[in-house]
Protein backbone atom coordinates (compact mmCIF):
# COMPACT_ATOMS: atom_id res chain seq x y z
CA UNK A 1 0.00 0.00 0.00
CA UNK A 2 1.38 3.44 -0.80
CA UNK A 3 1.23 6.33 1.61
CA UNK A 4 -0.96 8.35 -0.74
CA UNK A 5 -3.60 5.60 -0.91
CA UNK A 6 -3.77 4.89 2.84
CA UNK A 7 -7.13 5.63 4.42
CA UNK A 8 -5.70 5.88 7.93
CA UNK A 9 -3.30 8.49 9.18
CA UNK A 10 -2.04 6.16 11.91
CA UNK A 11 -2.34 2.43 12.50
CA UNK A 12 -0.73 0.66 15.43
CA UNK A 13 -0.90 -3.09 15.66
CA UNK A 14 0.44 -5.09 18.63
CA UNK A 15 3.00 -2.42 19.37
CA UNK A 16 5.40 -2.76 22.27
CA UNK A 17 8.12 -0.36 23.23
CA UNK A 18 10.76 -0.54 25.98
CA UNK A 19 13.62 1.86 26.72
CA UNK A 20 15.21 -0.94 28.75
CA UNK A 21 14.87 -4.60 27.73
CA UNK A 22 12.07 -6.33 29.63
CA UNK A 23 10.48 -3.09 30.88
CA UNK A 24 7.67 -2.23 28.46
CA UNK A 25 6.54 1.39 28.59
CA UNK A 26 3.97 0.85 25.84
CA UNK A 27 1.93 -2.21 24.94
CA UNK A 28 -0.91 -1.27 22.60
CA UNK A 29 -2.88 -3.96 20.74
CA UNK A 30 -4.51 -1.64 18.29
CA UNK A 31 -5.00 2.06 17.61
CA UNK A 32 -6.28 3.54 14.36
CA UNK A 33 -6.58 7.25 13.70
CA UNK A 34 -8.39 8.25 10.51
CA UNK A 35 -7.21 11.05 8.26
CA UNK A 36 -8.60 14.39 9.34
CA UNK A 37 -9.28 13.37 12.94
CA UNK A 38 -8.20 15.76 15.68
CA UNK A 39 -7.14 13.69 18.68
CA UNK A 40 -6.65 14.87 22.25
CA UNK A 41 -4.31 12.34 23.87
CA UNK A 42 -4.13 12.41 27.63
CA UNK A 43 -3.25 10.20 30.57
CA UNK A 44 -1.36 10.30 33.85
CA UNK A 45 2.23 11.50 33.98
CA UNK A 46 4.49 8.64 32.93
CA UNK A 47 1.75 6.75 31.05
CA UNK A 48 3.78 6.96 27.82
CA UNK A 49 2.26 9.88 25.87
CA UNK A 50 5.58 11.42 24.78
CA UNK A 51 6.92 7.95 24.00
CA UNK A 52 3.91 7.23 21.77
CA UNK A 53 4.41 10.52 19.91
CA UNK A 54 8.08 9.56 19.45
CA UNK A 55 6.95 6.32 17.77
CA UNK A 56 4.46 8.18 15.56
CA UNK A 57 7.12 10.68 14.51
CA UNK A 58 9.55 7.86 13.74
CA UNK A 59 12.04 9.19 16.28
CA UNK A 60 11.71 5.99 18.32
CA UNK A 61 11.28 2.52 16.90
CA UNK A 62 8.85 -0.05 18.29
CA UNK A 63 10.47 -3.04 19.99
CA UNK A 64 7.86 -5.19 18.21
CA UNK A 65 4.62 -4.77 16.26
CA UNK A 66 3.73 -2.37 13.50
CA UNK A 67 3.55 1.41 13.41
CA UNK A 68 2.14 2.73 10.14
CA UNK A 69 1.82 6.41 9.40
CA UNK A 70 0.04 7.38 6.16
CA UNK A 71 0.32 3.70 5.24
CA UNK A 72 4.10 3.50 5.60
CA UNK A 73 5.47 0.86 7.93
CA UNK A 74 8.23 2.46 10.01
CA UNK A 75 9.74 -0.93 10.90
CA UNK A 76 10.61 -1.45 7.24
CA UNK A 77 12.36 1.93 6.94
CA UNK A 78 15.92 2.94 7.79
CA UNK A 79 16.31 5.76 10.28
CA UNK A 80 17.35 8.04 7.37
CA UNK A 81 14.17 7.13 5.48
CA UNK A 82 12.10 7.87 8.61
CA UNK A 83 13.82 11.27 8.95
CA UNK A 84 12.98 12.08 5.32
CA UNK A 85 9.39 10.89 5.77
CA UNK A 86 9.03 13.06 8.86
CA UNK A 87 10.30 16.17 7.07
CA UNK A 88 7.96 15.54 4.16
CA UNK A 89 4.73 14.61 5.91
CA UNK A 90 4.80 15.51 9.61
CA UNK A 91 4.77 18.73 11.55
CA UNK A 92 5.72 18.28 15.17
CA UNK A 93 6.11 20.45 18.23
CA UNK A 94 7.87 18.61 21.02
CA UNK A 95 8.65 19.71 24.55
CA UNK A 96 12.27 20.14 23.50
CA UNK A 97 11.72 22.49 20.61
CA UNK A 98 14.71 21.33 18.56
CA UNK A 99 15.24 24.77 17.11
CA UNK A 100 18.63 25.54 15.62
CA UNK A 101 20.10 28.16 17.97
CA UNK A 102 22.54 29.80 15.54
CA UNK A 103 19.88 30.36 12.86
CA UNK A 104 17.42 33.24 12.86
CA UNK A 105 13.74 32.75 13.61
CA UNK A 106 13.01 33.13 9.88
CA UNK A 107 15.53 30.44 8.90
CA UNK A 108 14.22 28.05 11.54
CA UNK A 109 10.65 28.46 10.29
CA UNK A 110 11.75 28.05 6.66
CA UNK A 111 13.64 24.79 7.25
CA UNK A 112 10.87 22.34 6.31
CA UNK A 113 10.06 24.10 3.04
CA UNK A 114 13.73 24.56 2.16
CA UNK A 115 14.39 20.85 2.74
CA UNK A 116 11.23 19.32 1.33
CA UNK A 117 9.82 19.90 -2.16
CA UNK A 118 6.46 18.45 -1.09
CA UNK A 119 6.08 20.95 1.75
CA UNK A 120 7.15 23.68 -0.67
CA UNK A 121 4.56 22.58 -3.22
CA UNK A 122 1.78 22.90 -0.69
CA UNK A 123 2.44 26.63 -0.45
CA UNK A 124 0.99 26.92 -3.95
CA UNK A 125 1.64 30.37 -5.42
CA UNK A 126 2.66 31.83 -2.04
CA UNK A 127 6.31 32.97 -1.80
CA UNK A 128 8.58 31.78 1.04
CA UNK A 129 8.55 35.31 2.43
CA UNK A 130 4.78 35.58 2.39
CA UNK A 131 4.40 32.12 3.97
CA UNK A 132 6.76 33.00 6.83
CA UNK A 133 5.12 36.39 7.39
CA UNK A 134 1.70 34.77 7.38
CA UNK A 135 2.41 32.11 9.99
CA UNK A 136 4.67 34.40 12.08
CA UNK A 137 2.14 37.21 12.27
CA UNK A 138 -0.60 34.78 13.29
CA UNK A 139 1.65 33.60 16.13
CA UNK A 140 2.74 37.13 17.02
CA UNK A 141 6.45 36.56 16.34
CA UNK A 142 6.82 38.54 13.08
CA UNK A 143 8.93 41.20 14.81
CA UNK A 144 11.51 38.59 15.82
CA UNK A 145 12.00 37.07 12.37
CA UNK A 146 15.58 38.30 12.08
CA UNK A 147 16.57 37.61 15.69
CA UNK A 148 18.67 34.63 16.68
CA UNK A 149 16.73 31.90 18.50
CA UNK A 150 18.96 32.23 21.56
CA UNK A 151 17.55 35.73 22.26
CA UNK A 152 13.96 34.54 22.54
CA UNK A 153 11.99 33.63 25.64
CA UNK A 154 10.71 30.07 26.08
CA UNK A 155 7.16 31.05 25.08
CA UNK A 156 8.47 32.80 21.95
CA UNK A 157 10.54 29.74 21.06
CA UNK A 158 7.48 27.56 21.48
CA UNK A 159 5.67 29.74 18.93
CA UNK A 160 8.62 29.49 16.50
CA UNK A 161 8.49 25.70 16.83
CA UNK A 162 4.75 25.83 16.11
CA UNK A 163 5.30 28.02 13.04
CA UNK A 164 7.93 25.60 11.74
CA UNK A 165 5.59 22.65 12.32
CA UNK A 166 2.71 24.24 10.41
CA UNK A 167 4.45 25.86 7.44
CA UNK A 168 3.78 24.00 4.20
CA UNK A 169 0.68 22.29 5.70
CA UNK A 170 1.92 18.80 6.67
CA UNK A 171 -0.59 15.92 6.57
CA UNK A 172 -0.04 14.91 10.19
CA UNK A 173 0.62 17.35 13.03
CA UNK A 174 1.95 15.98 16.30
CA UNK A 175 2.11 18.28 19.30
CA UNK A 176 3.36 17.53 22.81
CA UNK A 177 2.08 20.10 25.32
CA UNK A 178 2.51 22.82 22.69
CA UNK A 179 0.84 25.53 24.77
CA UNK A 180 2.61 24.90 28.08
CA UNK A 181 4.74 28.08 27.90
CA UNK A 182 2.08 30.37 26.42
CA UNK A 183 -0.09 32.95 28.15
CA UNK A 184 -3.88 32.75 27.70
CA UNK A 185 -4.12 35.12 24.70
CA UNK A 186 -1.27 33.49 22.85
CA UNK A 187 -2.60 30.04 23.65
CA UNK A 188 -5.90 30.95 22.00
CA UNK A 189 -4.14 32.46 18.99
CA UNK A 190 -2.01 29.36 18.63
CA UNK A 191 -4.94 26.93 18.90
CA UNK A 192 -6.93 28.92 16.37
CA UNK A 193 -4.05 28.80 13.90
CA UNK A 194 -3.42 25.12 14.61
CA UNK A 195 -7.02 24.11 13.91
CA UNK A 196 -7.38 26.41 10.91
CA UNK A 197 -4.17 25.08 9.39
CA UNK A 198 -5.15 21.44 9.97
CA UNK A 199 -8.61 22.00 8.54
CA UNK A 200 -7.26 23.75 5.46
CA UNK A 201 -4.84 20.88 4.77
CA UNK A 202 -7.27 18.11 5.83
CA UNK A 203 -4.49 17.23 8.28
CA UNK A 204 -4.68 14.82 11.18
CA UNK A 205 -3.83 16.33 14.56
CA UNK A 206 -2.51 14.37 17.53
CA UNK A 207 -2.20 16.64 20.52
CA UNK A 208 -0.97 15.74 24.00
CA UNK A 209 -2.02 17.93 26.88
CA UNK A 210 -2.89 17.83 30.56
CA UNK A 211 -5.28 20.76 30.04
CA UNK A 212 -8.68 19.08 29.94
CA UNK A 213 -10.46 22.38 29.21
CA UNK A 214 -9.22 21.96 25.62
CA UNK A 215 -11.03 18.64 25.08
CA UNK A 216 -14.19 20.07 23.46
CA UNK A 217 -12.09 21.41 20.57
CA UNK A 218 -11.18 17.90 19.41
CA UNK A 219 -13.06 15.29 17.38
CA UNK A 220 -11.75 12.41 19.52
CA UNK A 221 -10.37 11.88 23.00
CA UNK A 222 -7.92 9.07 23.69
CA UNK A 223 -6.95 8.21 27.28
CA UNK A 224 -3.63 6.41 26.87
CA UNK A 225 -3.83 4.41 30.09
CA UNK A 226 -7.03 2.80 28.74
CA UNK A 227 -5.28 1.34 25.68
CA UNK A 228 -1.77 0.87 27.07
CA UNK A 229 -1.54 -2.48 28.82
CA UNK A 230 1.97 -1.71 30.09
CA UNK A 231 0.65 1.31 32.02
CA UNK A 232 -2.25 -0.78 33.35
CA UNK A 233 0.19 -3.42 34.64
CA UNK A 234 2.41 -0.75 36.22
CA UNK A 235 -0.68 0.82 37.81
CA UNK A 236 -1.89 -2.52 39.14
CA UNK A 237 1.53 -3.23 40.63
CA UNK A 238 1.90 0.22 42.23
Ligand SMILES: Nc1ncnc2c1ncn2[C@@H]1O[C@H](COP(=O)(O)OP(=O)(O)OP(=O)(O)O)[C@@H](O)[C@H]1O
Nearest residue numbers: 019020025043044045046047048049050051052210
Ligand atom coordinates in the same frame (compact mmCIF):
# COMPACT_ATOMS: atom_id res chain seq x y z
N1 LIG B 1 14.76 8.28 27.44
C1 LIG B 1 14.19 7.48 28.36
N2 LIG B 1 14.88 6.45 28.91
C2 LIG B 1 14.34 5.63 29.82
N3 LIG B 1 13.07 5.75 30.27
C3 LIG B 1 12.33 6.74 29.77
C4 LIG B 1 12.84 7.66 28.79
N4 LIG B 1 11.86 8.54 28.47
C5 LIG B 1 10.79 8.19 29.21
N5 LIG B 1 11.05 7.12 29.99
C6 LIG B 1 10.10 6.43 30.90
O1 LIG B 1 9.01 5.98 30.13
C7 LIG B 1 7.78 6.18 30.82
C8 LIG B 1 6.83 6.99 29.94
O2 LIG B 1 7.37 8.29 29.79
P1 LIG B 1 6.70 9.40 28.88
O3 LIG B 1 7.57 10.60 28.90
O4 LIG B 1 6.35 8.80 27.58
O5 LIG B 1 5.34 9.66 29.69
P2 LIG B 1 4.28 10.85 29.57
O6 LIG B 1 2.93 10.22 29.67
O7 LIG B 1 4.56 11.66 28.35
O8 LIG B 1 4.57 11.69 30.88
P3 LIG B 1 4.35 13.26 31.23
O9 LIG B 1 2.86 13.48 31.21
O10 LIG B 1 4.91 13.37 32.59
O11 LIG B 1 5.08 14.07 30.21
C9 LIG B 1 8.13 6.84 32.15
O12 LIG B 1 8.15 5.82 33.13
C10 LIG B 1 9.51 7.40 31.91
O13 LIG B 1 10.26 7.39 33.10
